Amino acid sequence: MTARLSRRFAELKAANRAALVVYVAATDPDAATATALMQALPEAGADVVELGMPFTDPMADGPAIQKAALRALKAGASMDATLAQLQAFRAVDETTPVILMGYYNPIDSYGVERFAADAAAAGADGVIVVDVPPEEAEEITPALKRHDLDFICLATPTSDDARLPKIVAHASGFLYYVAVLGITGTRSAAAEQVARAVARIRKHTSLPVAIGFGIKTPENAAEMARIADAAVVGSAVIDRLAATLTADDQATPETIPTVATFVSDLAAGVRGARARA
Amino acid sequence: MTTHLPNSFAAGPDDRGHFGPHGGRFVAETLMPLILDVEKAYAEAAADPAFQAEMKGYLADFVGRPSPLYFAERLTAICGGAKIYFKREDLNHTGAHKVNNCIGQILLARRMGKTRIIAETGAGQHGVATATVCALFGIPCVIYMGATDIARQQPNVFRMKLLGAEVRSVTSGAATLKDAMNEAMRDWVANVEDTYYLIGTVAGPHPYPLMVREFQKIIGEEAKAQIKAKEGRLPDSLYAAVGGGSNAIGLFYPFLDDPSVKIVGVEAAGHGTDTEEHAASLTMGRPGVLHGSRTYLLQNRDGQITEAYSISAGLDYPGVGPEHAWLKDAGRIDYVSVTDAEALDAFHKTTRHEGIIPALESSHAIAQVLKVAGSLPQDHIILACLSGRGDKDVDTVARAMGKEL
Ligand SMILES: Cc1ncc(COP(=O)(O)O)c(C=O)c1O
Numbered sequence: 001m002t003a004r005l006s007r008r009f010a011e012l013k014a015a016n017r018a019a020l021v022v023y024v025a026a027t028d029p030d031a032a033t034a035t036a037l038m039q040a041l042p043e044a045g046a047d048v049v050e051l052g053m054p055f056t057d058p059m060a061d062g063p064a065i066q067k068a069a070l071r072a073l074k075a076g077a078s079m080d081a082t083l084a085q086l087q088a089f090r091a092v093d094e095t096t097p098v099i100l101m102g103y104y105n106p107i108d109s110y111g112v113e114r115f116a117a118d119a120a121a122a123g124a125d126g127v128i129v130v131d132v133p134p135e136e137a138e139e140i141t142p143a144l145k146r147h148d149l150d151f152i153c154l155a156t157p158t159s160d161d162a163r164l165p166k167i168v169a170h171a172s173g174f175l176y177y178v179a180v181l182g183i184t185g186t187r188s189a190a191a192e193q194v195a196r197a198v199a200r201i202r203k204h205t206s207l208p209v210a211i212g213f214g215i216k217t218p219e220n221a222a223e224m225a226r227i228a229d230a231a232v233v234g235s236a237v238i239d240r241l242a243a244t245l246t247a248d249d250q251a252t253p254e255t256i257p258t259v260a261t262f263v264s265d266l267a268a269g270v271r272g273a274r275a276r277a
Numbered sequence: 278m279t280t281h282l283p284n285s286f287a288a289g290p291d292d293r294g295h296f297g298p299h300g301g302r303f304v305a306e307t308l309m310p311l312i313l314d315v316e317k318a319y320a321e322a323a324a325d326p327a328f329q330a331e332m333k334g335y336l337a338d339f340v341g342r343p344s345p346l347y348f349a350e351r352l353t354a355i356c357g358g359a360k361i362y363f364k365r366e367d368l369n370h371t372g373a374h375k376v377n378n379c380i381g382q383i384l385l386a387r388r389m390g391k392t393r394i395i396a397e398t399g400a401g402q403h404g405v406a407t408a409t410v411c412a413l414f415g416i417p418c419v420i421y422m423g424a425t426d427i428a429r430q431q432p433n434v435f436r437m438k439l440l441g442a443e444v445r446s447v448t449s450g451a452a453t454l455k456d457a458m459n460e461a462m463r464d465w466v467a468n469v470e471d472t473y474y475l476i477g478t479v480a481g482p483h484p485y486p487l488m489v490r491e492f493q494k495i496i497g498e499e500a501k502a503q504i505k506a507k508e509g510r511l512p513d514s515l516y517a518a519v520g521g522g523s524n525a526i527g528l529f530y531p532f533l534d535d536p537s538v539k540i541v542g543v544e545a546a547g548h549g550t551d552t553e554e555h556a557a558s559l560t561m562g563r564p565g566v567l568h569g570s571r572t573y574l575l576q577n578r579d580g581q582i583t584e585a586y587s588i589s590a591g592l593d594y595p596g597v598g599p600e601h602a603w604l605k606d607a608g609r610i611d612y613v614s615v616t617d618a619e620a621l622d623a624f625h626k627t628t629r630h631e632g633i634i635p636a637l638e639s640s641h642a643i644a645q646v647l648k649v650a651g652s653l654p655q656d657h658i659i660l661a662c663l664s665g666r667g668d669k670d671v672d673t674v675a676r677a678m679g680k681e682l
Contacts, residue, residue, distance in 0.1 A: 057455065105581075106581065178307060181467055
């Protein structure tokens with residue numbers, strides 16, 4: 001595990017609470033707003049930031065994140081712009097882990113080795129590539145290892161006990177459990193089911209387990225924080241952001257405060273979860 | 278199944294679905310176990326004589342196979358060179374080659390106990406073929422179709438509805454085939470338990486490129502026997518339009534290891550490959566990863582997928598099947614492109630001089646044939662895939678002629 005991620009999970013373990021992981025898309029709705037917003041997230045209560053690398057064809061994402069990617073691309077999103085946003089973040093925050101999340105083609109096009117080198121230099125801690133399952137992981141893991149980046153793998157309700165060892169074999173940093181069958185931002189999972197799945201996953205790995213997809217409210221986040229080591233919130237955050245934009249998708253003075261307030265609410269949920277339990 | 282001959286162009290893919298550097302299984306983890314299920318079920322079915330017999334029965338009595346090999350005598354005379362033969366996939370039930378694959382996959386879906394079918398469609402031909410086989414077996418189906426394609430392929434949309442399919446309009450991106458495929462994959466991720474994704478071409482993650490090729494190679498197997506019966510020898514050259522590449526690989530595959538046969542795939546050049554508006558992924562694109570496999574893609578320098586364009590909805594896709602990518606790299610197949618205008622000209626010539634209204638997709642292959650036939654000797658035999666009929670395209674052609682129907 002990279003130093004920043006292991007330190008963060010160790011601190012939280014000592015404090016007996018789960019991490020709040022917040023997803024935002026790079027360059028959404030524009031480079032300046034996205035940079036300022038990202039910098040406001042730790043202060044608002046995000047323990048880890050997941051920075052989406054926009055892609056034209058986000059096959060595992062629902063409407064909220066699809067639209068975020070298209071807004072970002074319209075505003076000039078590119079791999080260079082994503083890494084520049086990360087670098088600007090690192091200039092003001094050396095401790096909050098950042099995970100880059102996206103699809104394989106922009107990485108493949110940039111060059112896997114060059115991507116790993118530049119992402120590490122810009123201050124990334126880990127990478128999630130949605131469409132690189134264990135079967136294709138060799139494409140990317142050697143370069144990530146060379147540059148000390150974690151390869152965060154996804155497990156889903158369809159990953160059975162026969163398959164989990166295959167996933168865990170490639171995973172580092174933490175394991176991301178996709179709690180629902182479906183795309184981001186649509187369904188929510190029942191806590192009881194997720195708890196059973198997490199218990200099953202823990203038999204296969206000692207990595208921290210994060211839960212994502214379908215966490216929409218501070219109450220949801222608290223529920224998941226009682227079960228796992230981290231709760232990931234994406235579409236619900238993007239929905240708050242989108243609601244503040246003008247009709248032609250421009251940021252307004254409400255954009256950053258609205259998202260920050262929502263993230264604070266989520267953080268309060270996550271932080272209070274185990275005390276209340 | 279595949280025969281693993283050394284030094285064969287027909288040996289791919291390997292057991293991980295790779296054709297050289299192309300192909301593979303680049304899908305989200307949610308889909309991975311399903312894709313492994315499909316692979317296993319397909320391998321079992323392919324080795325089961327009962328499955329093969331069942332498929333053969335439907336192909337004969339429902340689809341109407343074998344499709345004829347037709348000597349296009351008047352086009353041959355007009356060109357004044359090579360003899361031109363058409364493999365008449367337009368005469369299949371539902372009007373295109375797409376149904377060959379649908380019969381195979383629907384029988385597989387039934388074997389797997391799936392109770393709901395989803396599919397993507399561009400021109401609507403695959404949607405119609407899917408809706409048809411779902412009606413045949415009483416299985417509910419949802420067809421994803423780009424809003425742009427819905428507007429230009431109205432007759433097929435209505436046909437799908439008559440057959441009982443639900444047609445869902447997709448408005449993301451340019452609202453064409455690529456976006457329909459994204460949406461179908463999103464549906465599949467959310468409905469893995471009961472749903473089978475019936476992909477319409479040799480694209481997508483392994484095993485689809487392999488499986489769809491195996492269901493389409495009957496085109497080439499029949500054509501090979503037919504030309505031998507008519508001419509006593511192999512053809513000198515083969516031509517087919519390439520969208521995702523299923524009719525082309527279907528015709529080409531049985532000839533890949535016949536070195537005397539020149540093979541040409543014809544992509545859509547839209548308004549010209551010197552413009553931004555074309556769909557020539559093999560001739561103008563570069564390798565990348567989309568919809569589950571590595572292949573040639575239309576993309577910008579940052580790896581964002583760019584929109585394809587063609588007058589023909591079935592060729593309007595920024596990717597291509599990974600086996601074609603490999604056959605291009607291997608130098609076995611030449612890939613060329615023809616413009617909207619050239620395809621329209623071939624559409625009119627074939628209609629007027631042969632009494633066959635070809636699909637606009639197929640018109641691309643014919644356009645290339647018409648370009649080269651005149652300069653070839655009279656004993657040269659050309660065999661082209663007439664992949665579908667053009668009834669669905671008459672509105673589009675009328676508009677291109679400045680008329681409204
Ligand atoms: C008649 C016809 N030919 C060709 C195609 C292109 O597909 P493929 O390249 O998979 O054969 C289509 C697609 O809709 C079609 O309808």
